[in-house]
Amino acid sequence: MTETTTIERDIAAAVSAARIRLRFDRVVIGLVARLKAALDHVVPQDQSIVFTLTAPIRLPAKTAAAIEALVRDGLDGRDIRTTLHGNHVQLRRVAGVSAEMPRVAGFVHNQPSDGEHILDLAQARLLERK
DSSP: OOHHHHHHHHHHHHHHHTTOOBOOSHHHHHHHHHHHHHHTTTSOTTEEEEEEEESOOSOHHHHHHHHHHHHHHOOTTSOEEEEETTEEEEEEEEESOOTTSOSEEEEEEOTTSOHHHHHHHHHHHHTOOO
16 A cells, blocks of 8 residues: 555545545546546645545546646635536645645545535645654
8 A cells, every 4th residue: 555545544534533424436436546647747746636526426527627627727825616517626735745645635525514624634634744
């Protein structure tokens, strides 16, 4: 297991402990993997992009392309909250992360859950130093 995978599992465990249910179905795994592959080389070495997305994802390819476009256009140090193809999306750029942290981390949750809390938990873990 890579360091990045371990960190993402730590974040997922913290989210689960906060009683927020994440989704890990085939569509979710594919969408997150696509975004990681597309954006890994775009995000600077000392930064990470964290995003949350509500389920169900009915148009995964179009949703992934729209999220990718938002990141490529730049986040300007602010969170983005929007709706893409019927899914609520939140993005956050986290600066000052160490090299072993993932460049892109995505979490898909059910509608009533708080995406902001997921971003906060992820940011806290990404900024931890060993």
